Amino acid sequence: METKEKYIQNLISQGEHQKLDFKYEISDAMKMAKTFSSFANTDGGILLIGVKDNGKIKGIRTDEEYYMAESASNIYCNPEVPFTAEKWTVEGKTVLEIKIPSSELRPHYAKDRENIWQAYIRVKDENIIADPVLLKVWKMKKSPKGILIQYSRTEKHLMEYLSKHIEVSLSRFAFIARLTKHEAEDVLARLISFDIIEMQISPEKVTYRLTEKGLLEKEHH
Numbered sequence: 001m002e003t004k005e006k007y008i009q010n011l012i013s014q015g016e017h018q019k020l021d022f023k024y025e026i027s028d029a030m031k032m033a034k035t036f037s038s039f040a041n042t043d044g045g046i047l048l049i050g051v052k053d054n055g056k057i058k059g060i061r062t063d064e065e066y067y068m069a070e071s072a073s074n075i076y077c078n079p080e081v082p083f084t085a086e087k088w089t090v091e092g093k094t095v096l097e098i099k100i101p102s103s104e105l106r107p108h109y110a111k112d113r114e115n116i117w118q119a120y121i122r123v124k125d126e127n128i129i130a131d132p133v134l135l136k137v138w139k140m141k142k143s144p145k146g147i148l149i150q151y152s153r154t155e156k157h158l159m160e161y162l163s164k165h166i167e168v169s170l171s172r173f174a175f176i177a178r179l180t181k182h183e184a185e186d187v188l189a190r191l192i193s194f195d196i197i198e199m200q201i202s203p204e205k206v207t208y209r210l211t212e213k214g215l216l217e218k219e220h221h
Contacts, residue, residue: 008090008097011048012055016125019045024052025060026068033076033110036100038120038127040081044102045122050095059093069098076111107138123203131206133170134199136189154179154187159196159214167200167207 016022019039026032026049039045049069050060066085073081083100107119107130119130154177161176162168168176174184188208191197196214200207 004088005090008048008088008095011046012051012057015055016053018122018124019043021045021047021125022051022053022055023047023049024058025049026065026072029068029071030076030111030113032068032072033081034118034120034127036072036077036081036083037108037110037118038122039100040077040103040108041106041119041130042102042122044100047098047100048095049098050093057091057093057095059090060096061094065096069096078109078111078117079105081108107135121201123201126203128201128203131199131201133185133188133192133206134201136185137192140189140193155191158187158191159210159217162197162208162210163215167209169205169207173208 011020012022014020021035021039023032023035035047039047047069049065051057069083069085073083081100081103083098085099086097088095088097109117109119111117119135120127121130121134157177158168158173161173170181170184170188173179173188174181177184177187179187188197191214192199192208194213195211196217197208198211200209
């Protein structure tokens with residue numbers, strides 16, 4: 001069986017990625033809330049507290065780290081982000097493992113220094129602010145009224161464009177369809193909710209492209 005120490009060392013050997021983050025310490029619960037929000041809003045993940053970015057184990061000295069994690073979840077996240085925590089002894093030092101599951105209650109918002117609540121997502125090893133289109137997708141999927149999809153000239157124009165150009169940005173779509181930014185967001189969110197198009201998210205940009213279902217739909221419209 002894998003020893004407890006080996007378990008943590010194996011995690012560290014992976015390096016930081018979409019579902020794993022290292023923190024030397026938790027000195028700022030508000031800042032930590034961004035990571036809680038991003039993991040809960042994406043695929044979930046593990047935080048290792050007491051580990052430097054380069055993977056070196058420094059350990060934690062008190063229970064203060066756990067209480068700071070509680071504050072990040074309870075005070076600076078809305079809704080609260082559930083998590084579990086466990087202490088491990090590795091190389092004679094204490095590492096706090098925090099597991100955050102992917103949440104069905106998303107979006108979870110985190111409060112910033114200006115008292116603004118922002119939703120974050122995890123992209124590779126970065127926490128980035130959730131795109132407005134993604135927020136609308138989450139809202140639509142939670143709506144008890146359901147979503148009505150209609151193939152107006154705008155939707156058909158978008159699908160035709162994507163069949164030729166592979167992907168499109170929000171600003172480009174709004175321009176070619178002569179829509180306001182908010183109108184374009186609504187159209188994209190509806191089509192994403194029906195799995196007609198999908199988002200391609202990177203820390204640098206967000207674009208949209210047809211799914212396999214979208215390609216089939218285009219042939220029928």
